[in-house]
Amino acid sequence: MNQTTQQVEKVIQQRYKAGFFTDIESDQIRAGLDEEVIAMISAKKNEPVWMLEWRLKAFHHWQTMTGPNWAHLKIPGIDFQKIHYYAAPKQKNRPKSLDDVDPKLLETFDKLGVPLHERARLAGVAVDAVFDSVSVGTTFQKELKEAGVIFCSFSEAVQDHPELIREYLGSVVPYTDNYFAALNSAVFSDGSFVYIPKGTRCPMELSTYFRINARDTGQFERTLIIAEPGSHVSYLEGCTAPMRDENQLHAAVVELVALEKAQIKYSTVQNWYPGDENGKGGIYNFVTKRGDCRGDDSRISWTQVETGSAITWKYPSCILRGDRSAGEFYSVALTHNHQQADTGTKMIHLGKNTTSKVISKGISAGKSNNSYRGLVRMARRADNARNYTQCDSLLIGKTCGAHTFPYIESSNATAKIEHEATTSRIGDDQLFYCRARGLGEEDAVAMIVDGFCKEVFKELPMEFAVEAKALLEISLEGAVG
Amino acid sequence: MSAILNKLAPESELADDRYGDIRRRAHQRLMQYGFPDLKTEAWKYTSLRVLEKRELSATGPSEAGQPATLPFEADVIPMANGLIDPDRLNLPAGVRLEPMAPADLINLDYGDRAGAMAWLNLARFEQAWRLVIDATLERPLVLAMTSSSDFAASVHPRLQIELAAGVEAVLIEQQADRGAGLINIVEDIALARGSKLRHVIQRRNADSIWVQRTRVTVSADADYRCHALDLGGRLVRQDLSVHLLEAGANGEIDGVAFIDSKQHVDWHTAIDHEVGHTNSRESFRIMADGTGVGVFNGRIHIQRGADDSHSDLNTANLLLSESARINIKPELEIYAEEVTASHGATIGQLEDSALFYLRTRGLPVDQAMALLKYGFAAAPLENAEPEALRDWLTAELETVL
DSSP states (O other): OHHHHHHHHHHHTSOOTTOOOOOOOEEEOOSSOSHHHHHHHHHHTTOOHHHHHHHHHHHHHHHTOOOOOOSSOOOOOOOTTSSBSOEEEOOSSOOSSGGGSOHHHHHHHHHTTOOOSGGGGGGOEEEEEEETTEEEEESSHHHHHHTTOEEEEHHHHHHHOHHHHHHHTTSSSOTTSOHHHHHHHHHOOBOEEEEEOTTOBOSSEEEEEEEOOSTTBOBOBEEEEEEOTTOEEEEEEEEEOOOOSSEEEEOOEEEEEEOTTOEEEEEEEEOOOOOOTTSOSEEEEEEEEEEEEOSTTOEEEEEEEEOOOSEEEEOOEEEEOSTTOEEEEEEEEEEOTTOEEEEOOEEEEOSTTOEEEEEEEEEEETTOEEEEEEEEEEOTTOTTOEEEEEEEEEEESSSOEEEEEEEEEEOOTTOEEEEEEEEEOOOHHHHHHHHHTTOOHHHHHHHHHHHHHHHHHTTSOHHHHHHHHHHHHHHHTTOOO | OHHHHHHSOOGGGSOOSTTHHHHHHHHHHHHHHOOOOTTSGGGTTOOOTHHHHOOOBSSOOSOOOOOOOOSSOOEEEEEETTBOOGGGOOOOTTEEEEEOOGGGTTTOOOOSGGGHHHHHHHHHOSOEEEEEEOSOOSSOEEEEEEOOTTOOBEEOOEEEEEEOTTOEEEEEEEEEOOSSSEEEEEEEEEEOTTOEEEEEEEEEOOSSEEEEEEEEEEOTTOEEEEEEEEOOOSEEEEEEEEEEOSTTOEEEEEEEEEEOTTOEEEEEEEEEEOSSSOEEEEEEEEEEOTTOEEEEEEEEEEOTTOOSOEEEEEEEEEEOSTTOEEEEEEEEEEOOSSOEEEEEEEEEOOOHHHHHHHHHTTOOHHHHHHHHHHHHHHGGGGGOSSHHHHHHHHHHHHHHO
């Protein structure tokens, strides 16, 4: 067992592979947060007046709010005046095609394994790459356009499709929703926009890759996905940041709208820099993600693999408004060293015959704390609604914590809710069984952890499943003895 | 919730007895923190707003109704309208009742506003009793808490119950409120090494607001088992925390709450494994009918280093009407590695197929429903011992079905 622990430590101590820094000239707005900074962000993006007004309303509302303190997290004070709210790699004009993009940027994404480059585009995934505050390029735009799909950066969408933005922006997550959503609404700089027209099945996976590079900046992106009736889209999201001693803030908002019979599948592999083994540095990840199943028979599925960030505060949710709509949440959250995660989901059943399924797997190691916090609410008219929730936690070592806080509320006598949760370590008997079959200790543990997470991994698109598995192996291989 | 604070008598009117300093300190804390509202996590589903509307007198009527007779022999300590008359007691051998020493109360801490009702109790208790059980009891000891129909006062009874090492006892809290006041009880129960306590809470209230905070500490090899049958009341809030302090300690809670129209029952239980080699189990069921609201918050906390602890919590709940509501929150907070902890929770309704089965056997709908409800609710009471106690609890349950 001791040997295993040492092996684990060795593997876990591996360098954070995405922790490099790209030395590129950057265009920043001065640090601090006030109306002038917000106006400058808006001006840099050449936004219409209504957009600026919305940002300012959000900012004024944010000023009246206080940060959340209910999560099982120790959140150090964040000095919002020290952060640069806008940083973009310097380039004269927005590149018209990827050939115009600064090769240094392309190299960065190449190193991260993101298929921006022509030869890598064979992977067949359309990518929007966001570097600090701006999108640097979106691939496969022509092919998507042929299918009628709009996939572009948020800034472009504000220019090119203002009617859609005005209709849907803030309709799922209003700027009054919470402290970090209000902050994001005031200062968001870019993000992705997806529009799938009626009856269209998006011809390929869509993906956004977020990279924080510049020092003392925060990243505040906004993603909006609209799936018209009968459409289908699968969207992937990945993120990394350089290794730094100081903490950086990431406060994103994701809004999904699924109309009648539409399906949205949203997958995330979150690998922000988690800080070093002493808890120094790392990203504070405060994200509001919510999907609205507005139409009957619509479906939204969230899958997340959370391995990074010093602090994760994230609850991807589904509002099941349409009758027979369905929500799913599959999550693997891994914390190590001094990482803290308070993550889970909300399933709000409003419509009749709505169903939801929640599978959450938490793995805690080192001195970390990993909490599942979830809400299942059956509203009064949610006749025959169903929910099934399963939360399993795995503890590795004696100094970590694994917690479960499910809120279950039912106001409908025909609704059914089932919830189960377990907390345990990898059993010696399981290890022994695998070892007796000739597997090395590391392989045995990898296999058991893989099995523990399998229900979630099988929900990930192929490209991500491989990445997620590798990520988990780096962090945890042989972790339990 | 400052309206409740404003209604409280000022500090200068607190009784200036030998507990005076304790009362003033508690009053100051209460004024500092205020009462909980729906934003206070521990009171998220239960509002104390009803307190704002009630005009409560400081003292209640002197007489209270008689407790219902029990179908088995028992020693009874009557607590009428929150007060125990020590002159009218006939305690069995090995049981002592004496006023608590101020030294036992001076360092208490109930935290912030979530503990406001306990601070209120400490500031305003009328009596603080220490009940010591030194010898194994042959008959159950019954604490019969009754209130009369004209009861409209606020009372704050305070009890400290101690079981000496190796002692075995059955303690029944038989609570029958008929009034419309506030009964705010704080109760501490300590089980010394190797002792065993079966703690029964049987409650059937009327319009009073009933807030009870029970804290149990369990020493080495001691065994605490709670059997609760809560048949509702206008507003009931029960906090029951069981602290397993030493290796070998065992804590179990089995409870049922049946809630009908215009009733709100909130059970907050917590089992705290402070050291390793401790075990706990909990099973709690709620049935809510009419416009009743049921709340269950069950927390399992395994502290750092409490290896080889095992805990399981199960809660099943039935919504019996369109307007009833049930909110539950089973929590796990685990800081030790070599443990097993799990919980399961469901909210649903009576199965149509089961109902159909009984109907095909010739049972009328009402009877079939009652049988199914009984089958559901009686399960946690099955563990109650001795048999006479179990029969009494299940018979009480039957009366409401």
